[in-house]
Amino acid sequence: xxxxSTGPSRAADPKSRxxxxxxxxxxxxxxxxxxxxxIISVYEEDIGPMTGKRVVARAWSDPAxxxxxxxxxxxxxxxxxxxDDETIDIQVVENTPDVHNLVVCTLCSCYPxxxxxxxxxxxxxxxxxxxxxxxxxxxxREEFDCDVPxxxxxxxxxxxxxxxxxxxxxxxxxxxxxxxxxxxxxxxRDSMVGVERLGEAAKPTP
Amino acid sequence: MNGIHDLGGMDGFGSIEIExxxxxxxxxxxxxxYSIYFAGMGNLVFNIDEFRHSIERMRPDxxxxxxxxxxxxxxxxxxxxxxxxxxREAIEAREAALETGEVEFPADPETDVFGELVxxxxxxxxxxxxxxxxxxxxxxxxRVRNRHPEGHTRCPRYARRSEGVIQDIRGTNxxxxxxxxxxxxxxxxxxxxxxxxxxWGTEAADRxxxxxxxxxxxxxxxxxx
Numbered sequence: 001x002x003x004x005s006t007g008p009s010r011a012a013d014p015k016s017r018x019x020x021x022x023x024x025x026x027x028x029x030x031x032x033x034x035x036x037x038x039i040i041s042v043y044e045e046d047i048g049p050m051t052g053k054r055v056v057a058r059a060w061s062d063p064a065x066x067x068x069x070x071x072x073x074x075x076x077x078x079x080x081x082x083x084d085d086e087t088i089d090i091q092v093v094e095n096t097p098d099v100h101n102l103v104v105c106t107l108c109s110c111y112p113x114x115x116x117x118x119x120x121x122x123x124x125x126x127x128x129x130x131x132x133x134x135x136x137x138x139x140x141r142e143e144f145d146c147d148v149p150x151x152x153x154x155x156x157x158x159x160x161x162x163x164x165x166x167x168x169x170x171x172x173x174x175x176x177x178x179x180x181x182x183x184x185x186x187x188x189r190d191s192m193v194g195v196e197r198l199g200e201a202a203k204p205t206p
Numbered sequence: 207m208n209g210i211h212d213l214g215g216m217d218g219f220g221s222i223e224i225e226x227x228x229x230x231x232x233x234x235x236x237x238x239x240y241s242i243y244f245a246g247m248g249n250l251v252f253n254i255d256e257f258r259h260s261i262e263r264m265r266p267d268x269x270x271x272x273x274x275x276x277x278x279x280x281x282x283x284x285x286x287x288x289x290x291x292x293x294r295e296a297i298e299a300r301e302a303a304l305e306t307g308e309v310e311f312p313a314d315p316e317t318d319v320f321g322e323l324v325x326x327x328x329x330x331x332x333x334x335x336x337x338x339x340x341x342x343x344x345x346x347x348x349r350v351r352n353r354h355p356e357g358h359t360r361c362p363r364y365a366r367r368s369e370g371v372i373q374d375i376r377g378t379n380x381x382x383x384x385x386x387x388x389x390x391x392x393x394x395x396x397x398x399x400x401x402x403x404x405x406w407g408t409e410a411a412d413r414x415x416x417x418x419x420x421x422x423x424x425x426x427x428x429x430x431x
Contacts, residue, residue, distance in 0.1 A: 008280035019301070020300040020313075024300055029250075031251045032318070035323055043230050129213040129214065131222075134410075163376060
């Protein structure tokens with residue numbers, strides 16, 4: 001068992017341990033079973049990549065919106081989606097023919113959860129966190145089957161402050177005439193983290 | 207601290223395991239861990255920097271062995287105990303009593319704590335502080351100081367002693383190195399871009415760069431500036 005001198009320690013049985021802590025916090029009115037259910041349902045049902053997809057679809061469809069979005073992410077997002085623009089700060093970084101952007105948090109697991117939901121397990125893994133900053137091009141090719149041509153620069157955003165990053169992927173050719181509600185189906189969570197390129201942009205230049 | 211959490215640039219972890227269509231929480235208890243994080247933050251028992259630092263204080267071997275939410279649970283329990291919100295013996299006793307059925311899981315309090323927790327969480331998560339005059343400007347070349355604080359820091363090891371160029375000024379934020387230990391020091395924060403070759407050596411000829419948001423005290427002017 002741990003104490004203050006040895007620091008935090010892994011529980012033998014996390015399920016029964018967290019149940020005990022919840023039970024004591026509820027008795028102290030620091031938590032309630034209803035709050036537990038609501039917190040879980042917010043992350044399971046309400047917050048997810050659809051928010052980010054709607055923002056990207058609007059940016060592809062409306063150049064003036066895209067400009068506002070790149071200038072100050074969250075106030076622009078609030079025009080399209082329900083987002084807490086008091087607490088959250090997100091910088092949107094734009095992929096271009098010359099630049100591919102990739103998001104990581106090497107120190108913990110910072111992620112633009114307000115627009116993408118809670119991060120997938122791989123994003124939080126030592127495997128991804130260690131390698132994304134050191135050899136992003138090889139990692140994307142070998143682990144994500146995502147080819148970034150050698151003449152395209154890669155900008156890696158290590159999310160070490162409370163400012164979070166989201167990638168604005170390039171719009172695949174041939175989708176220009178689609179309405180926003182169909183464009184959202186073209187956009188993926190992974191493309192907004194930068195581990196996937198959409199449509200033609202994914203193919204290496206001949 | 208130079209902890210195991212500071213993973214950027216390490217080798218040897220191997221292939222990244224990617225699970226298609228994974229659920230938000232893999233087990234109900236992972237969502238419960240999220241709820242006690244929300245309780246700790248929402249009741250202002252601890253702040254985000256104390257929380258991160260608590261996880262960083264796990265033994266490196268345990269940190270790597272534990273799953274993500276096991277690390278969270280360890281970090282949260284430690285802070286609830288250290289801050290005096292809960293007693294370690296009481297947690298252990300309750301865990302045993304719930305297992306044997308000696309104690310029932312409590313009924314809800316009358317009050318609606320969810321709204322209070324959300325309000326507390328928002329207050330607690332706010333890192334902006336009164337604006338300070340930045341010492342550096344966009345386009346300045348800066349060097350990351352070779353600091354190795356014993357406590358918390360958000361300056362990763364791989365960037366120390368490297369030179370980069372300031373891209374943007376992010377405003378004035380509370381300094382994690384201070385905030386994780388009860389302090390309120392604040393600094394201007396800069397986005398700094400580092401070329402791959404500067405960070406990883408000249409054999410890293412790849413056309414890539416890494417951006418970090420760095421507090422002013424992490425930086426110094428370059429010798430040539």
